[in-house]
Amino acid sequence: MYTLYDIYNSLFETYGPQGWWPAESVFEMITGAILVQNTSWSNVERALLNFGGRLSPQFILSCPMDELCDIIRPSGFYNLKAERLKNVSRWYQRYDCHPETVLREEPGRIREELLDLGGIGYETADSIMLYAFDKPYFVVDTYTRRLLERLGFDLPDNYEEIRQYCENRLPYRSALFNEFHALIVRHAKENCKKRPACEGCVLKNDCTVPLSLDKTAMML
């Protein structure tokens, strides 16, 4: 049986550093985290480009809803997400739109505030904590559950317990959580349904991740 750390190392050897999160600023990263909810990143990129360099909490809050919806339209769910962007913009302004100001608060409290905004669930909140504020929260998404379950891990059922489960079994460092989640997403993309199953793959009808992580199995 492989440990979580084995899997991390295997993924890292296969794909190398992923350079997450791709954003020019903390606020762009937060915006991307909301826009990418159940949406492909390519669509999010279109939406981000539509801001045309105007992306900021001030702009979002002063922007009429119909115009904001028009900007983020490519990312889908634009009515919901426009409201969510307004919410998080208002929140960020309470910290003067400065990451350092946010970081004066206790991380757990920031996470609670994000969760209380509405439209930000555990995964999005942890993505923001990890990638925007560099705090060690392990991000659990559907890829993570699928991969680990298929590799034989007996995961808890709710999000918080899975997060703790993973955090307790890895070096407690944000840089590692950062890379690990990015690698899992990368691996999922490389092994998505639309591609043919790799040689020797035991899985069917979903992600074609091999059940063992020896070198040959990880090669695609």
Next chain:
DNA sequence: CTCCAGGACAAGC
């Protein structure tokens, strides 16, 4: 045409 994407939330049972 169908299915899915780096979810969240409410309603229904």
Next chain:
DNA sequence: GCTTGTCATGGA
């Protein structure tokens, strides 16, 4: 409690 529906666009 768990399951299903809703939100929406663009690419394979």
